[in-house]
Structure formats: C-alpha cells, structure tokens
Amino acid sequence: MNLTEVPEIVHWPVTHYVFLERVGPFMKIAPQAWQDLHAQKYLIAETSQITGAMALYRMRPDTYRAGFILAATPKALPPELTYEQFPGGKYSRFVLTGPYHNLPQASGRVWEIVSRTGLQTRLDFAIENYVNDPGSTPEAELITEILIPTA
DSSP states (O other): OEOOOOOOEEEEEEEEEEEEEEOOOHHHHHHHHHHHHHHHHHHHHHHHHHHEEEEEEEEEEEEEOOOOESSOOOOOOOOTTTTEEOOOOOEEEEEESOOGGGHHHHHHHHHHHHHHHOOOOOOOEEEEEOSOOTTSSSSSOOOEEEEEEEE
C-alpha cells in the first residue's frame, strides 16, 4: 500500500457539495451510496458543473456522505440529494496512491497514526478527496487524499 504516513497540514476551502448520506457500517453503506449517487450524476450535470468527488465521514454514529464537488450552488437537484456549502477548515492530509480497494486499510492506518502521535483533531467530518478520475486513470495511479480535521 502506497500511503504517506507523515501528514501535511492544509486548509480545505469552502466547497459546494451535493451528496447522499447514509448511516451504518461504512463497508456496507459506502459502496451503495456511491452506486446511488452515480445513478444521479447525469441529472446533476444537466444544471451544475461537477468539478470533483469526495466522501465525508465521521464515527459515532457512523455517517457517510458520497458526493460531488460543484463549481457553484446547484440550480436544481433530484430530491434524494442534499446540497450544502461545506465550510472546509484545517486538515492533516495523508495521500494514498493506488486502487480504491486499499481505502479501508489506508484509512485504518491513518487513524492509527493519528492516535499514536496524539494529533489534535476536532469534531468534524473527515474527507476522502478523489483527486483523479477512475474512468480515465489506471488503478495504480489513482490518488486519494485522506484529510483528518485538525484542531
């Protein structure tokens, strides 16, 4: 697994975000959330410019949001989706290079590092930012930023 283990402090900007939220065990709800979201992608793209994809998640309760980053506030959305202007903030960034199936292991390792090093976190959503497009990028070259909300 190709994961950076020394975080870089970054500031995530305010982001236009449209998403599906699911509550439950991530391994069960995340794949279905993405499948359901991708079924709505063309409806979103009819009125909004999609500029990226990211997941927001937090534990207690296990809450997972599969979503798209938009260029601006959406004009119209399917009723199953929610829009918010995500406030961003200070994050510790770890980078995974490689297939998405490594994300559970990578995320677990990141949280181990956070715990072991005593990194000061804040109560907020963690982010998985999918930097490149899996439709046009070889699996081995996929880049996912794992961002931990930092105090």
